[in-house]
Amino acid sequence: MSKTEISKAAKTLSKLGASKGGLARAQTMTPEQRKEVAQKAANIRWGVPIADHVGEIHIGDMQFPCHLGDLQSIAVKYRTKKGSLAHGIKAEIIPKICEVWLDADKHGRLGSRQKQIAQKADIVIRNLAHVGIIALIDEATGYQEVRDRHALQEILDKYLRKEFAAWAKCFPEEFYWHIYRLRHWPWRGRKVNPPQIVAHYTKDLVYARLAPGILQELEIRNPKDARGYRMAAHHQFLTEDIGHPKLAQHLYGIIGLMRIADEAGEVTTVWDNFMRMVDRAYPRRGDTLQLDLFQNDEFYMLTQGAMAIAK
Numbered sequence: 001m002s003k004t005e006i007s008k009a010a011k012t013l014s015k016l017g018a019s020k021g022g023l024a025r026a027q028t029m030t031p032e033q034r035k036e037v038a039q040k041a042a043n044i045r046w047g048v049p050i051a052d053h054v055g056e057i058h059i060g061d062m063q064f065p066c067h068l069g070d071l072q073s074i075a076v077k078y079r080t081k082k083g084s085l086a087h088g089i090k091a092e093i094i095p096k097i098c099e100v101w102l103d104a105d106k107h108g109r110l111g112s113r114q115k116q117i118a119q120k121a122d123i124v125i126r127n128l129a130h131v132g133i134i135a136l137i138d139e140a141t142g143y144q145e146v147r148d149r150h151a152l153q154e155i156l157d158k159y160l161r162k163e164f165a166a167w168a169k170c171f172p173e174e175f176y177w178h179i180y181r182l183r184h185w186p187w188r189g190r191k192v193n194p195p196q197i198v199a200h201y202t203k204d205l206v207y208a209r210l211a212p213g214i215l216q217e218l219e220i221r222n223p224k225d226a227r228g229y230r231m232a233a234h235h236q237f238l239t240e241d242i243g244h245p246k247l248a249q250h251l252y253g254i255i256g257l258m259r260i261a262d263e264a265g266e267v268t269t270v271w272d273n274f275m276r277m278v279d280r281a282y283p284r285r286g287d288t289l290q291l292d293l294f295q296n297d298e299f300y301m302l303t304q305g306a307m308a309i310a311k
Contacts, residue, residue: 159243178258
Protein backbone atom coordinates (compact mmCIF):
# COMPACT_ATOMS: atom_id res chain seq x y z
CA MET A 1 0.00 0.00 0.00
CA SER A 2 1.11 3.55 -0.70
CA LYS A 3 1.50 6.16 2.04
CA THR A 4 -1.66 7.88 0.81
CA GLU A 5 -3.69 4.68 1.04
CA ILE A 6 -2.28 3.94 4.50
CA SER A 7 -3.19 7.47 5.66
CA LYS A 8 -6.78 7.13 4.36
CA ALA A 9 -7.17 3.74 6.05
CA ALA A 10 -5.87 5.13 9.35
CA LYS A 11 -8.32 8.05 9.22
CA THR A 12 -11.20 5.68 8.52
CA LEU A 13 -10.28 3.45 11.45
CA SER A 14 -9.87 6.47 13.71
CA LYS A 15 -13.33 7.78 12.83
CA LEU A 16 -14.83 4.33 13.37
CA GLY A 17 -13.20 4.05 16.81
CA ALA A 18 -14.34 7.54 17.82
CA SER A 19 -17.88 6.75 16.68
CA LYS A 20 -17.98 3.56 18.75
CA GLY A 21 -16.45 5.32 21.74
CA GLY A 22 -18.97 8.14 21.56
CA LEU A 23 -21.86 5.68 21.28
CA ALA A 24 -20.60 3.67 24.25
CA ARG A 25 -20.27 6.82 26.31
CA ALA A 26 -23.77 7.99 25.38
CA GLN A 27 -25.26 4.66 26.47
CA THR A 28 -23.83 5.13 30.00
CA MET A 29 -25.22 8.67 30.39
CA THR A 30 -28.59 9.78 31.72
CA PRO A 31 -30.94 11.75 29.41
CA GLU A 32 -30.09 14.92 31.36
CA GLN A 33 -26.35 14.35 30.87
CA ARG A 34 -26.78 13.68 27.13
CA LYS A 35 -28.84 16.86 26.80
CA GLU A 36 -26.18 18.89 28.62
CA VAL A 37 -23.38 17.51 26.40
CA ALA A 38 -25.42 18.19 23.25
CA GLN A 39 -26.19 21.72 24.41
CA LYS A 40 -22.53 22.47 25.06
CA ALA A 41 -21.59 21.12 21.65
CA ALA A 42 -24.25 23.29 19.97
CA ASN A 43 -23.05 26.37 21.85
CA ILE A 44 -19.47 25.76 20.71
CA ARG A 45 -20.56 25.09 17.15
CA TRP A 46 -22.70 28.19 16.81
CA GLY A 47 -20.45 30.42 18.88
CA VAL A 48 -23.02 31.28 21.58
CA PRO A 49 -21.22 31.78 24.92
CA ILE A 50 -22.58 30.36 28.17
CA ALA A 51 -23.16 32.55 31.21
CA ASP A 52 -21.03 30.85 33.87
CA HIS A 53 -22.10 32.97 36.86
CA VAL A 54 -25.58 34.23 37.68
CA GLY A 55 -26.79 36.77 40.20
CA GLU A 56 -28.96 39.81 40.79
CA ILE A 57 -28.27 43.44 41.70
CA HIS A 58 -30.76 45.46 43.76
CA ILE A 59 -30.71 49.25 43.39
CA GLY A 60 -33.59 51.02 45.10
CA ASP A 61 -36.74 49.19 44.07
CA MET A 62 -35.10 47.94 40.88
CA GLN A 63 -33.69 44.48 40.25
CA PHE A 64 -31.12 43.67 37.57
CA PRO A 65 -30.42 40.02 36.67
CA CYS A 66 -26.70 39.53 36.01
CA HIS A 67 -24.90 36.90 33.96
CA LEU A 68 -21.13 36.60 33.57
CA GLY A 69 -19.26 34.69 30.92
CA ASP A 70 -17.12 35.18 27.82
CA LEU A 71 -19.38 37.93 26.44
CA GLN A 72 -17.55 40.19 24.01
CA SER A 73 -20.04 42.40 22.13
CA ILE A 74 -22.04 45.37 23.44
CA ALA A 75 -25.42 43.73 22.80
CA VAL A 76 -24.82 40.13 23.77
CA LYS A 77 -26.56 36.89 22.98
CA TYR A 78 -25.80 34.04 25.34
CA ARG A 79 -27.04 30.79 26.81
CA THR A 80 -28.24 30.55 30.39
CA LYS A 81 -27.09 27.65 32.58
CA LYS A 82 -30.31 25.85 31.63
CA GLY A 83 -29.43 26.23 27.95
CA SER A 84 -32.09 28.73 26.89
CA LEU A 85 -31.15 31.63 24.62
CA ALA A 86 -31.07 35.10 26.22
CA HIS A 87 -30.13 38.65 25.25
CA GLY A 88 -28.54 41.42 27.29
CA ILE A 89 -26.05 44.27 27.30
CA LYS A 90 -22.59 44.57 28.74
CA ALA A 91 -22.37 46.09 32.20
CA GLU A 92 -20.20 49.06 31.17
CA ILE A 93 -22.92 50.21 28.75
CA ILE A 94 -25.50 50.74 31.54
CA PRO A 95 -24.01 54.05 32.82
CA LYS A 96 -23.88 55.38 29.25
CA ILE A 97 -27.57 54.55 28.75
CA CYS A 98 -28.38 56.33 32.00
CA GLU A 99 -26.37 59.36 30.86
CA VAL A 100 -28.42 59.58 27.68
CA TRP A 101 -31.64 59.77 29.71
CA LEU A 102 -30.18 62.30 32.14
CA ASP A 103 -28.90 64.52 29.33
CA ALA A 104 -32.28 64.41 27.61
CA ASP A 105 -34.00 65.37 30.86
CA LYS A 106 -31.50 68.19 31.44
CA HIS A 107 -32.35 69.70 28.05
CA GLY A 108 -36.10 69.38 28.59
CA ARG A 109 -36.67 66.74 25.94
CA LEU A 110 -38.66 64.26 28.05
CA GLY A 111 -42.35 63.87 28.68
CA SER A 112 -43.87 63.10 32.10
CA ARG A 113 -43.60 59.31 31.74
CA GLN A 114 -40.10 59.53 30.33
CA LYS A 115 -39.05 61.64 33.32
CA GLN A 116 -39.83 58.67 35.55
CA ILE A 117 -37.24 56.66 33.61
CA ALA A 118 -34.76 59.52 33.98
CA GLN A 119 -35.32 59.51 37.74
CA LYS A 120 -34.50 55.82 37.91
CA ALA A 121 -31.44 56.42 35.73
CA ASP A 122 -30.31 59.04 38.25
CA ILE A 123 -30.71 56.52 41.10
CA VAL A 124 -28.64 53.95 39.20
CA ILE A 125 -25.86 56.45 38.43
CA ARG A 126 -25.65 57.64 42.04
CA ASN A 127 -25.49 54.10 43.43
CA LEU A 128 -22.87 53.05 40.88
CA ALA A 129 -20.78 56.10 41.80
CA HIS A 130 -20.84 55.18 45.51
CA VAL A 131 -19.95 51.54 44.86
CA GLY A 132 -17.43 52.45 42.16
CA ILE A 133 -15.31 54.75 44.30
CA ILE A 134 -15.17 52.12 47.06
CA ALA A 135 -14.11 49.48 44.53
CA LEU A 136 -11.40 51.77 43.08
CA ILE A 137 -9.96 52.50 46.52
CA ASP A 138 -10.09 48.81 47.45
CA GLU A 139 -8.26 47.89 44.24
CA ALA A 140 -5.64 50.64 44.65
CA THR A 141 -4.89 49.66 48.24
CA GLY A 142 -5.31 45.89 47.86
CA TYR A 143 -8.11 45.98 50.41
CA GLN A 144 -10.62 44.05 48.29
CA GLU A 145 -9.24 40.75 49.58
CA VAL A 146 -9.52 41.97 53.16
CA ARG A 147 -13.08 43.15 52.53
CA ASP A 148 -14.00 39.69 51.23
CA ARG A 149 -12.52 38.12 54.35
CA HIS A 150 -14.42 40.55 56.57
CA ALA A 151 -17.69 39.71 54.82
CA LEU A 152 -17.00 36.00 55.35
CA GLN A 153 -16.05 36.64 58.96
CA GLU A 154 -19.41 38.31 59.58
CA ILE A 155 -21.15 35.12 58.42
CA LEU A 156 -18.91 32.95 60.57
CA ASP A 157 -19.47 35.11 63.64
CA LYS A 158 -23.23 34.73 63.26
CA TYR A 159 -22.99 30.95 63.04
CA LEU A 160 -20.12 30.08 65.36
CA ARG A 161 -19.21 30.60 69.01
CA LYS A 162 -15.75 31.60 70.17
CA GLU A 163 -15.69 28.60 72.51
CA PHE A 164 -17.61 25.34 72.40
CA ALA A 165 -20.75 24.95 74.51
CA ALA A 166 -21.90 22.05 76.67
CA TRP A 167 -22.67 18.93 74.67
CA ALA A 168 -26.26 18.43 73.55
CA LYS A 169 -27.75 15.97 71.10
CA CYS A 170 -28.38 17.76 67.79
CA PHE A 171 -28.29 14.97 65.20
CA PRO A 172 -31.45 12.82 65.19
CA GLU A 173 -30.85 9.09 65.23
CA GLU A 174 -32.88 8.88 62.01
CA PHE A 175 -30.10 10.73 60.16
CA TYR A 176 -27.62 7.94 60.89
CA TRP A 177 -30.18 5.18 60.42
CA HIS A 178 -30.75 6.36 56.84
CA ILE A 179 -27.01 6.45 56.16
CA TYR A 180 -26.82 2.79 57.22
CA ARG A 181 -29.93 1.96 55.17
CA LEU A 182 -28.60 3.59 52.00
CA ARG A 183 -25.16 2.00 52.46
CA HIS A 184 -26.78 -1.44 53.06
CA TRP A 185 -25.16 -1.73 56.48
CA PRO A 186 -26.84 -3.57 59.39
CA TRP A 187 -28.19 -1.06 61.92
CA ARG A 188 -27.18 -1.77 65.53
CA GLY A 189 -28.06 1.57 67.07
CA ARG A 190 -25.99 4.59 68.02
CA LYS A 191 -24.40 2.85 70.99
CA VAL A 192 -22.16 0.99 68.56
CA ASN A 193 -19.37 3.13 67.09
CA PRO A 194 -20.03 3.75 63.38
CA PRO A 195 -17.45 3.26 60.61
CA GLN A 196 -15.01 6.15 60.32
CA ILE A 197 -16.45 7.16 56.96
CA VAL A 198 -19.72 8.20 58.64
CA ALA A 199 -17.86 11.23 59.99
CA HIS A 200 -16.87 12.14 56.43
CA TYR A 201 -20.48 11.70 55.28
CA THR A 202 -21.65 13.97 58.10
CA LYS A 203 -19.19 16.73 57.22
CA ASP A 204 -20.06 16.56 53.54
CA LEU A 205 -23.84 16.31 53.94
CA VAL A 206 -24.13 18.91 56.69
CA TYR A 207 -21.26 21.25 57.53
CA ALA A 208 -19.92 21.67 53.96
CA ARG A 209 -23.40 22.81 52.87
CA LEU A 210 -24.53 24.82 55.88
CA ALA A 211 -22.98 28.23 55.12
CA PRO A 212 -19.88 29.58 53.34
CA GLY A 213 -16.65 28.80 55.16
CA ILE A 214 -18.31 27.04 58.11
CA LEU A 215 -16.57 23.68 57.69
CA GLN A 216 -13.14 25.25 57.19
CA GLU A 217 -13.56 27.41 60.28
CA LEU A 218 -14.78 24.48 62.36
CA GLU A 219 -11.73 22.44 61.33
CA ILE A 220 -9.53 25.31 62.55
CA ARG A 221 -11.37 25.91 65.83
CA ASN A 222 -11.91 22.23 66.58
CA PRO A 223 -8.80 20.42 65.29
CA LYS A 224 -7.89 16.79 65.86
CA ASP A 225 -5.20 15.99 68.41
CA ALA A 226 -2.28 13.64 67.90
CA ARG A 227 -4.55 10.64 68.51
CA GLY A 228 -7.13 11.82 65.99
CA TYR A 229 -9.71 13.04 68.52
CA ARG A 230 -11.42 16.44 68.69
CA MET A 231 -12.04 18.35 71.93
CA ALA A 232 -15.76 18.66 71.10
CA ALA A 233 -18.38 17.91 68.46
CA HIS A 234 -18.52 20.46 65.64
CA HIS A 235 -22.10 21.45 66.46
CA GLN A 236 -21.05 22.58 69.95
CA PHE A 237 -19.43 25.61 68.33
CA LEU A 238 -22.67 26.76 66.66
CA THR A 239 -24.48 29.77 68.10
CA GLU A 240 -27.86 29.30 69.75
CA ASP A 241 -29.67 32.08 67.86
CA ILE A 242 -28.55 31.35 64.28
CA GLY A 243 -26.20 28.36 64.11
CA HIS A 244 -28.38 25.74 65.79
CA PRO A 245 -31.67 26.73 64.06
CA LYS A 246 -29.90 26.64 60.68
CA LEU A 247 -28.38 23.27 61.53
CA ALA A 248 -31.78 21.85 62.50
CA GLN A 249 -33.41 23.23 59.36
CA HIS A 250 -30.66 21.80 57.16
CA LEU A 251 -30.67 18.43 58.91
CA TYR A 252 -34.38 17.86 58.46
CA GLY A 253 -34.09 18.88 54.83
CA ILE A 254 -31.40 16.23 54.32
CA ILE A 255 -33.47 13.68 56.25
CA GLY A 256 -36.41 14.45 53.99
CA LEU A 257 -34.29 13.52 50.96
CA MET A 258 -33.10 10.40 52.79
CA ARG A 259 -36.68 9.30 53.39
CA ILE A 260 -37.54 9.35 49.68
CA ALA A 261 -34.23 7.79 48.59
CA ASP A 262 -34.69 4.20 47.44
CA GLU A 263 -32.23 1.66 48.85
CA ALA A 264 -33.07 -0.99 46.24
CA GLY A 265 -30.23 -1.80 43.87
CA GLU A 266 -26.44 -1.89 43.92
CA VAL A 267 -25.09 0.06 46.90
CA THR A 268 -22.88 2.43 44.87
CA THR A 269 -25.77 3.34 42.59
CA VAL A 270 -28.11 3.82 45.55
CA TRP A 271 -25.70 6.20 47.30
CA ASP A 272 -24.82 8.07 44.09
CA ASN A 273 -28.51 8.65 43.32
CA PHE A 274 -29.05 10.01 46.83
CA MET A 275 -26.02 12.31 46.55
CA ARG A 276 -27.31 13.70 43.25
CA MET A 277 -30.51 14.74 45.01
CA VAL A 278 -28.49 16.35 47.80
CA ASP A 279 -26.24 18.18 45.34
CA ARG A 280 -29.26 19.62 43.57
CA ALA A 281 -31.11 20.64 46.73
CA TYR A 282 -28.15 21.64 48.92
CA PRO A 283 -25.01 22.30 46.84
CA ARG A 284 -21.78 22.63 48.73
CA ARG A 285 -21.13 26.25 49.63
CA GLY A 286 -18.68 27.69 47.12
CA ASP A 287 -18.84 24.55 44.97
CA THR A 288 -20.74 24.43 41.67
CA LEU A 289 -19.49 21.03 40.53
CA GLN A 290 -21.57 17.90 40.86
CA LEU A 291 -19.24 14.98 41.40
CA ASP A 292 -20.96 11.63 41.19
CA LEU A 293 -18.14 9.18 40.49
CA PHE A 294 -17.72 7.68 43.95
CA GLN A 295 -17.15 3.98 43.48
CA ASN A 296 -16.72 2.79 47.06
CA ASP A 297 -16.16 3.92 50.62
CA GLU A 298 -12.38 4.05 50.30
CA PHE A 299 -12.62 6.18 47.14
CA TYR A 300 -15.14 8.45 48.85
CA MET A 301 -12.79 9.10 51.77
CA LEU A 302 -9.93 9.92 49.41
CA THR A 303 -11.96 12.30 47.24
CA GLN A 304 -15.32 13.64 48.40
CA GLY A 305 -14.54 13.52 52.10
CA ALA A 306 -11.17 15.19 51.57
CA MET A 307 -12.74 17.80 49.30
CA ALA A 308 -15.33 18.66 51.93
CA ILE A 309 -12.55 19.34 54.43
CA ALA A 310 -10.56 21.46 51.97
CA LYS A 311 -13.41 23.64 50.76
